[in-house]
Amino acid sequence: MYLFRLALASLANRRFTALLTAFAIALSVCLLLAVERVRTEARASFASTISGTDLIVGARSGSVNLLLYSVFRIGNATNNIRWDSFEHFANNPKVKWAIPMSLGDSHRGYRVMGTSEAYFEHYQYGHKQNLQLASGRPFATDPFEVVLGAEVAQALHYKLGDKLVLAHGVAAISLVKHDDKPFTVVGILKRTGTPVDRTLHISLGGMEAIHIDWHNGVPAHGAGRISADQARNMDLTPQAITAFMLGLNSKISTFAMQREINEFRGEPMMAILPGVALQELWSLMSTAEKALFVVSLFVVLTGLIGMLTAILTSLNERRREMAILRSVGARPWHIATLLIFEALALALAGVIAGVGLLYVCIAVAQGYVQSNYGLYLPLAWPSEYEWTLLGGILAAALLMGCVPAWRAYRQSLADGLSIRL
Amino acid sequence: MRRLLLALPFALLPLAMAHAADDHDHEHDSLPPHEHGVGSLNVALDGQTLELDLDGPSMNLVGFEHLATTDADKAKVDSARKQLEDPLVLFSIPKAAGCTADEQELKSPLFEPAPEESAAKGEHHHSDIEAHYAFTCSTPHALKTLDLTQFFKTFPGTHKFKVQLIGPSGQQAVEVTAKAPTLKF
Numbered sequence: 001m002y003l004f005r006l007a008l009a010s011l012a013n014r015r016f017t018a019l020l021t022a023f024a025i026a027l028s029v030c031l032l033l034a035v036e037r038v039r040t041e042a043r044a045s046f047a048s049t050i051s052g053t054d055l056i057v058g059a060r061s062g063s064v065n066l067l068l069y070s071v072f073r074i075g076n077a078t079n080n081i082r083w084d085s086f087e088h089f090a091n092n093p094k095v096k097w098a099i100p101m102s103l104g105d106s107h108r109g110y111r112v113m114g115t116s117e118a119y120f121e122h123y124q125y126g127h128k129q130n131l132q133l134a135s136g137r138p139f140a141t142d143p144f145e146v147v148l149g150a151e152v153a154q155a156l157h158y159k160l161g162d163k164l165v166l167a168h169g170v171a172a173i174s175l176v177k178h179d180d181k182p183f184t185v186v187g188i189l190k191r192t193g194t195p196v197d198r199t200l201h202i203s204l205g206g207m208e209a210i211h212i213d214w215h216n217g218v219p220a221h222g223a224g225r226i227s228a229d230q231a232r233n234m235d236l237t238p239q240a241i242t243a244f245m246l247g248l249n250s251k252i253s254t255f256a257m258q259r260e261i262n263e264f265r266g267e268p269m270m271a272i273l274p275g276v277a278l279q280e281l282w283s284l285m286s287t288a289e290k291a292l293f294v295v296s297l298f299v300v301l302t303g304l305i306g307m308l309t310a311i312l313t314s315l316n317e318r319r320r321e322m323a324i325l326r327s328v329g330a331r332p333w334h335i336a337t338l339l340i341f342e343a344l345a346l347a348l349a350g351v352i353a354g355v356g357l358l359y360v361c362i363a364v365a366q367g368y369v370q371s372n373y374g375l376y377l378p379l380a381w382p383s384e385y386e387w388t389l390l391g392g393i394l395a396a397a398l399l400m401g402c403v404p405a406w407r408a409y410r411q412s413l414a415d416g417l418s419i420r421l
Numbered sequence: 422m423r424r425l426l427l428a429l430p431f432a433l434l435p436l437a438m439a440h441a442a443d444d445h446d447h448e449h450d451s452l453p454p455h456e457h458g459v460g461s462l463n464v465a466l467d468g469q470t471l472e473l474d475l476d477g478p479s480m481n482l483v484g485f486e487h488l489a490t491t492d493a494d495k496a497k498v499d500s501a502r503k504q505l506e507d508p509l510v511l512f513s514i515p516k517a518a519g520c521t522a523d524e525q526e527l528k529s530p531l532f533e534p535a536p537e538e539s540a541a542k543g544e545h546h547h548s549d550i551e552a553h554y555a556f557t558c559s560t561p562h563a564l565k566t567l568d569l570t571q572f573f574k575t576f577p578g579t580h581k582f583k584v585q586l587i588g589p590s591g592q593q594a595v596e597v598t599a600k601a602p603t604l605k606f
Contacts, residue, residue: 012516013547017592051591251587275592 003334007341014314018346021310025350028296028303029393030357033386035296037362039289040383041375046128046282049194050274052124053099054254056091057081057261058243060268064284070101070243072195077103080240085266089246092260093251095266097122101244102207102238105166105178112166112200114207114238121146122247125194136160137186143205143236144228146183150191151198158185166200166210178210181228193373203342205236212236219295224398246271289386299321300393307346311339311404315411322412336405343401344394351390355382455547457481458580462597464606465587469561471520473512475505475552479531481579489531490503498531501550503573508554511575513568519559526553567605573599 011018050071058066059079068074099122102114120131120138139145148158158164162185168176183202191197207232226234247362248254254273261271322335330338362377369375382390433564460477481487482501489495490499491546504511505527514520529550573579595604 047591250470252470252472253463254465254587255463255472255585272590273585273587273594275587276594279594 003337004341004345007110007338007345010318011342011345017310017314021307022346022349022353025300025303025347025393025397026308026353026357028300029351029354029390030361031357032296032300032389032393033358033360033382035292036386036389037358037377038375039292041377043282043289045193045375047275047278047280048126050123050125051120052128052247053245053274054248054251055246055258055271056243056274056277057246057269057271060270063270063272063277064281065279065355066243066270066272068305069103070245071274073103073113073199077242079245080242081269082240082267083238085264085269086241086244086266087408088266089261090244092257094248094257095246096249097247099123099246100204100241101243102204102240103242105168105207105210107152107164107166107200108156110149110156110198110200112146112202114202114241115203116204119201121247123196125192125196129192131192131196132190134188134190136185138187139201139203139206140186142180143203143209143232144183145203145206147187147189147201148185149197149199149201151190152200153185153188158188160185160188164200165323166202181210181231189310192371193375204238204241208236208238209234247295298375298398303350304347304393304396307343307350307397308400308403311343311346311401312407315404315408319411322408326412332409332412336409339405339408340398340401343397343404347394347397351393355390430556451502455549458578460582462582462584463586464567464584464604466561466564466589467587469558471514471544471556471558471561473554473556473565474553475507476549477579477582479529479548479550482550482576483531484578486531501576502527502532505550505552508552508556511522511572513571514556515563515565519565520556520564521558522554523557524553527551528553564606566605569597569602569604570599573602 056066056070058070059077059081061078065075065078069077086098086100090094090100097118099118100114100116103111105112117138120133123131125131133147134150136147140146151308152158163182164185165177165179165182165264168178183206189196189201209228212224212231212234246257248257258271261269294316325335326332359379362379366377366379369377426556445564457478457480460475460481463472463474465472482505483489483494483497485494485497487494489498506525508514508522508525509520530548531550536574569582580598582597584593584597584604586593586595586604586606590606597604
């Protein structure tokens with residue numbers, strides 16, 4: 001133990017370099033842990049983009065594809081599904097609720113989704129959180145009402161009562177606009193950190209109304225046009241929707257329902273378990289995740305090599321110190337142990353400071369990160385895996401400490417007390 | 422004679438129509454995937470109910486896919502069937518969970534008493550074995566994992582299960598192999 005105290009005293013004598021070295025290690029440890037936390041949390045938040053939904057149903061394609069367009073609003077559906085197919089399953093006794101979704105239009109680069117009131121009631125994200133309105137109300141019976149996601153409202157500076165025009169298709173710049181039928185903003189959703197923030201929600205009736213006078217993909221001209229008021233009085237039940245989500249009475253019936261939908265005779269459809277598809281999608285991204293981890297490992301390695309360099313360069317200056325220690329009776333292995341302890345002390349200080357730094361950063365950035373990126377960074381004790389990482393860093397430091405220790409051991413045998421100038 | 426020949430298609434038309442109607446049932450169905458060595462397993466746990474759905478090529482379980490005709494083959498099918506009828510052992514369901522089987526159902530062309538015609542037709546290029554189990558568990562909290570070691574030991578023809586799992590922590594996709602045979606709820 002006295003050796004450890006001696007090592008500390010020696011470090012205290014060179015406190016400026018020692019502090020810098022420890023700080024370099026602290027930074028790298030902090031980075032490694034931060035990457036690790038963000039990685040786990042990103043995975044968790046990704047998995048909680050949608051929750052509480054038992055099945056997502058769309059035209060038969062791939063499960064990842066269906067998930068991408070129905071939940072992440074990326075890409076497009078290959079086919080639509082018929083409204084009566086939706087009704088068939090929505091009225092199934094096993095089904096608790098059903099949310100129809102109709103996609104395909106956009107507004108200044110943000111996707112528009114036609115849906116029903118059930119969406120605001122049953123759609124859940126995160127840890128079974130329902131959507132909440134920051135202001136206003138969900139769309140009601142009038143077809144030309146729109147509820148904005150938080151990001152849409154913020155980026156485009158919309159407030160309640162504003163009128164906006166939807167564009168046909170999903171390109172950022174569209175030449176065909178539904179400008180004869182403007183929509184009124186009636187509600188703005190609270191931020192969720194999910195793709196919901198980037199979506200404009202209108203009723204299925206609204207979606208139907210803006211396309212009601214369209215023929216063969218182009219708007220009608222002249223007398224063929226149907227005004228917004230005329231459209232209000234027409235039957236706005238859609239013919240087809242893009243996809244729908246199902247919540248079941250019992251989770252047990254999920255697989256039976258999935259099978260029933262997949263084998264549905266009416267039209268080729270596919271039901272996916274969102275949790276399963278999310279994992280499939282995440283596994284596609286796991287390479288990037290690993291790359292991030294490897295980079296932060298290298299940062300830690302750099303920090304440790306910095307420590308090694310600092311100790312090694314100090315060895316020459318400390319010949320006299322070693323010699324004095326030898327003269328008062330220290331054996332070569334004492335000197336070696338001293339240096340190992342020094343490395344360990346530096347690494348330990350670095351690790352503790354790094355963890356401290358991480359907690360300070362989390363405490364400061366927690367709110368901001370959650371509201372802007374939807375990532376909840378918990379101020380929790382290091383997980384088992386993180387302890388292993390920290391232990392690994394200390395072990396690596398110990399191993400690296402052996403290099404200067406070995407040199408000092410050899411030198412102190414050869415050097416003796418004489419000082420060569 | 423020639424006139425008669427011209428009439429032949431019309432004479433045969435009803436036959437063709439009948440045949441087409443007969444086939445109609447199959448045409449719209451896509452076929453499920455069939456990959457030897459790989460089975461699919463659906464596990465759902467909600468409240469006290471645990472359900473397992475197993476589906477895999479017969480190859481995985483008995484080592485062949487034709488209908489058992491020889492005594493040796495029949496013995497294999499019987500033994501596989503017996504093993505499948507004991508799910509508590511096969512899936513190592515922890516005793517502490519207190520699960521009792523409510524219903525179990527095994528389905529496969531191999532288990533049916535060989536219908537002469539389909540065997541003669543040679544239609545079954547591939548055959549699957551499906552098993553469905555439902556349990557009621559008195560203490561579902563004790564059900565933390567399912568261990569398929571015993572399954573992989575009993576049926577070495579099965580190398581991998583693609584598992585869809587619904588548990589208290591939500592939906593998961595897992596792959597279990599003989600080397601990593603555990604499922605976590």
